[in-house]
Amino acid sequence: MIDNPMVLTSAFSLGPLTVSWPVVTTWGVMAVLGVGSWLATRRLSLRPSRAQAVLELVVSTLDSEISATIPGDPARFRTLIGTLLLFILCANWSSLIPGVEPPTAHLETDAALALIVFVAGVGWGIRAQGLGGWLAAFARPNWVMIPLNLVEQVTRHFSLMIRLFGNVMSGVFVVGVVLGLAGLLVPIPLMALDMLTGAIQAYIFATLALVFIGSAVDAE
């Protein structure tokens, strides 16, 4: 039985710090991704194995997507966008493990992701345009748009967070409800649909993050 995703349950406490289950699940995802990456990349060679070819295909596709959105060297944004994509995908698909709730079904995780995108956009925007240029971008096309641009800067990241949270949480919620009402195998189609939704949401989040950062880097 899945708990209410709107309620954050505590896993354990370290003194005054309470560690919730999404954090623990995130650690698991981090461990899987970290160990998996180490295992997959420890014997890279010029004649790639099948696994290495898949990794190179992922990285090449990521670079081509970044290059199609932001001109210049894609390596600047590869780690952030790739990490967001892989983490959200693994986090969303972690619900396939019985008893595990995806961390992205909790608002704190999505907020952390959106906050990182926001900070990254601000940082790369200031680095690319300078502080004055970045601030001047809020006055485009004219100064009247400054409030709206400021609100947009917040709301689009907020919507980024809410979109991911809503989609993943609703999927988990629906599966939990159906599992509570019907038999053990009935939620399987919904879980498959949840996988698809999780993959799409990971792609959407990464793509929107890329677009937001790209718009901050190249305000023209």
Added chain:
Amino acid sequence: MNFDWATLALQLVNILILLAILKHFLFRPVAAIIARRQTETDAALKAAETARTEAEAATRKAEAEEQATATARARVLAEAQTEAEAARQALIDAARTEAAKIVAAGEAARQADDARASAQALERARDLAGTIAARALAAQPHDLAGYVERLAKALDALPEAERAALLEGDTLRLTTPVLPPEAERDSLIAPLARFGIAPLWAEDATLIAGLDLTSSSGAVRNSLAHDLDLIARALGHERN
């Protein structure tokens, strides 16, 4: 629903750590191997391009050398042909010169042989003439009276019938190179009186010397010319 700021903070830290982990263990190594392969590929392509350029240069060089070889071959062949033609012409000229020398030597030898043969023939003719003359002169009388004596002996030596036919023939004539004076003719032919003839006299320088008696029935040749002719015929028979 409540919002846990501690979880937000922990998730922020977790994601930042995950960024570092994936950057170090995933994206950087994979991007590095892709870049390295690209570098190796570029180097291989460059090496292949260099090799292709070198191969093309080598091909052009080989073609040039082949062309030069063909040209040199043609030149050598032409020179050899010219030299062979010159050598053939020199051989022909030498052969012609040698043949001319041989022909000249042959001609000279023939002329020498001819000269030698002519000299030998002349020598033989001289010897023969000498022999003939010696024999003829040895048998000749010293004067016309001697020839009359020899004519009388010849008539005596003739058979009776032949002598009679001769002597009784028409136009019995005595021929001599130079006619003796008429006053001496009767006394000169006195040895012939016993044959009872009264011949006419005739002159014939071809007799050289001597006295022939001729008639319509025959003749007794009694002259140097006749003797010379007889001796020459005899010598001719001897030589044959």
